[in-house]
Amino acid sequence: MMIVLLAAALASAAPTETGVAQNASAPAAVDASQAAQGQPAPAGVAGASAPDAAPDAAMAAPPPVAPEAAPVVSSQATASEPAATPAPATPARPQTTTGAPIVVEGRTKAPPGDPVIKLNMASYSVAQSVDHAIIEPAAMGYKKHVPSPIRAAVRHFFANLTEPVIAVNFLLQLHPGKAAETVGRFGINxxxxxxxxxxxxxxxxxxxxxxxxxxxxxxxYYGVKPGPFLFIPLVGPTTLRDAIGLGLDRMVLPLVVGGPLRSPYYVASSFVVRSLNDRLAADEGIREARASSDPYTSTKNAYLAQRQAEIDELKGHKHKVAPPAEPVPAAPGSGEPAASAPSGGPAAPAQPAAPTTPPVSTPAPGQAPAANPIP
Structure with missing residues (x-):
């Protein structure tokens, strides 16, 4: 009987303890949930989480674990925060070399063979101004108003007077045959x-x-070097050697012949006429030099090249250039350029990059030749 009463008493008391445990664990669960979300616990529930009740509630029912929530970005916080400013770009530094520094220097020394280039260029500039103003118009007027046969006769007359000097120099160069031919020319003409x-x-x-x-x-001919290049007014481009030689050429004939050749009237008139004829003969070369990027250098190089070619021919050193290979005609209507035929001899030397005269094109059969413009 006593056992039955004790069991009944325990059965009636068990629900009460369970309900108290549940009521005591409810505030703990709420606190844990709010703490996980970062919210403070309510004031009415704060007293339920007393130190003496927390162990019993934790033992009775563990608090449910809240799922991890995705971080929420507040629009107000985003708007209030300043936008990230990109860092200023660092300017690229120039690359430096570890070697010796590069130094650009202007050419202060005169070119080889032209030690007085400044004086020559000044003389050339003055000569060109005089040529533009006086000599060229006079030469063109002489060409326009004097018939070609008369101009040729005057040119032959003054050239014939140089034959004795030419014959003497052929003898000095040990060429008696050419000297005899020159004397024969002088006598016949x-x-x-x-x-x-x-x-x-x-x-x-x-x-x-x-x-x-x-x-x-x-x-x-006997190995005297040309010396410095000179541009002398009323003479033009020359060298020290050729200027001395020209002076001797002009002195020998009047000294030997004498008479009218020493007259100042003859000297002045012959100088004017020869200058006009020489200007007309050199007109094409002068135009080409003026059309170049450096007229002074072009004039100098043209004179030195022509003079050297004449001296080489005088010594018998003729520079023979191998003729180009005959072109192979292209097939009719193919439009392909003609190819060069293979040659069994040595290759021809390279031609200069900038020819002094424009190339003359060969017209096709039945086609009129094109006019060659003056440079």
């Missing part, structure tokens, strides 16, 4: 050619062409 007005000696009957020679050529 002075008689049959009416005092040298007509160049009869160069015709097929006599076959005695005019040859250039003088004391400047004789100096070069």
């Amino acid at each position: 002075s008689t049959i050619g009416i005092g040298g007005l007509l160049d009869v000696a160069k015709t097929k009957t006599f076959k005695l062409p005019y040859r250039v020679n003088g004391f400047g050529y004789t100096f070069a």
